[in-house]
Amino acid sequence: MSFIDSLMAGLSLVANLESFLALAGGVAIGVFGGAIPGMSATMAVALTLPFTFAMQPITGILLLLGVYKGGIFGGCIPAILIKTPGTPASSATILDGYPMAEKGEAGRALGMALWASCTADVISNLALIVFAGWLASFALSFGPPEFFTLILFSLTIIAGVSGDSLLRGALSAILGLLLATVGLDLIYGTNRFTFGDPNMMGGLNFIAVLIGLFAIPEVLAMVWHPTAHLGKARSLGNNWVSFDDYKKSFRSIVRGSLIGVFLGSIPGIGAAPSAFLSYSEARRKSKNKPNFGKGEVEGVAASEAGNNGVAGATLIPLLALGVPGDVITAIIIGAFMIHGLQPGPMMFVLNVDLIYGLFIGLIVSSICLFFVGSVAIKGFKYVADVPKRLLIPGVLVLCVYGVYAVNNNIFDVGVMFAMGWVGYAMMRWRIPAAPFLIAFILGPLLEDNFRQAMLMSGSDWKVFFRGPITWFFWTVTAITIFAIVRMGVNAAREGRNQPEKES
Amino acid sequence: MSERRLQMQLGIGACLASAFLIFAAIPNWVAAPSNIKNILLSPMFWPYVLAGCTGVVGLGLIAAGYRTAEGPSEDFVDAHDEGMGAWVRMIGMALIMVGTMALMPRLGMVWTSMLCFALTAFLVKTRHPVAAVICAVVLPLVLYAFFAHVAGVAIPQGNFVRLP
Structure with missing residues (x-):
């Protein structure tokens, strides 16, 4: 199929009102979800997922991508107005956004955040379109040993989502891998931790686990401390962003977008480090360097370009290799699975119309983000007025319906509740939930490819070193592990030196 | 800690x-x-x-x-140590979850969800009790309408009052 044929096939899938409404609706839901502190873009995507079951695959996936993009932008609204990032990715936006709000320039900061986000989004989408197909065509030559080494490398992404303790991240990932072993054995069909219950034989439902892990702990945290969320929103002020502001910040926006694209395409790094790196680079190179941290509009532009530049790029490993780039793309994999699609190189052969449909939809999503974001900035006051103590019971009921709808099975609702308590315990003991989910997804793939490779080689372990691709992944895995260990040792050394300096 | x-x-x-x-x-x-x-x-x-x-x-x-x-x-x-009251609420939430699982096959998902919403809202000490009751009734009905009639999901109806 030629490029034009593929493009036309994609266009025939998405050139309908339903797809555009799904995108626009998704962006609106995402902005709403991202703008409510404690709700987060991740939770918004997780809660929207069950509503996609009845939709066409392309419509459902576009809805989720809209929520993802809207959520990443929406996080900047509370970051600027109430100094509380709606998503971790918006943490860097606080540095200059909140001081601008204090000066009565919240509207200008939010406007610049929107313009920078949309620009970065377009650049990120273009990078996805250019690189995903190339990477997928390369990955078509992968067999089980290559996939095993790739997934092993992908598991090192856990270091990027482990927060302040790598060991706690590793513990979380091992728990996720262990939970993924529940069900019938992939090769011999024998029972593993099923306790004779037929509901367990297919393994634990992915959606029940993820909603339980991300949404229910928020409900439990609210039950533990019902008034923790109380805070005041600020007014937007009368100053709005001008084209001159945009022009002055344009270099920082493009630089931030490219940083986002680069870091986003590496699984596990995520949007927050990208935003901080973009911010620090903008500060280093700006003429207004002394103004940074005191309410500099270029600082807001750089951090927002950094985090939104990641959004399209995280889909590169997802679509090309079937490896989630972050937690949200891990949830989006669920939508693909529900519709019987397996992201990866074969998708570029079997579902090329869907791939091009997604590309077209993503470009349109940047335009949707601009219009929906403009309205959301002015409407946030009303969003913030939704009482959290009504929102949370609503989330609980939504979770019950959503999880039940996956398999029409009440057992899954029980799994969700149980995982909710596990997630809450992890929250209390500061064990990050993201490694758990990523390992839960990658675990069966890792084991399956390992055993397939052993079977095809007659149990000869040399199969894992059979060519340049496997050697490449072993090398990058070794380099990554070395870097992680070195970083950990340095952090521990700094931690030990800190109290000495203080005393 | x-x-x-x-x-x-x-x-x-x-x-x-x-x-x-x-x-x-x-x-x-x-x-x-x-x-x-x-x-x-x-x-x-x-x-x-x-x-x-x-x-x-x-x-x-x-x-x-x-x-x-x-x-x-x-x-x-440490940041949110609420004392004994927090533990009582957590036990209450656990009971709501167990109750939801036990009642769902008997009462049906809609009526159970209404109870679940209302009890959770009062457990977190909502300042809007009337709105909470209205939401507790409306939200499960809207979700039922969507999942049962749009998505085609067979929502459990229970043994007592059946919805169209």
């Missing part, structure tokens, strides 16, 4: 979990055919590897705990 205590608790917990998996859970609850020649292909191999890794990480956490300086650290529990 200090960072040191947290690491130690997690480390000890991980080591105990590892021992439980290796000596009790895997031998009893993972079945493997008796004629497997290569241990690497056994259904038990992967769980044993993971159990071993849990133990290693547990030991790592204990070692990290020993090396961490004792000192106060603000965390979720």
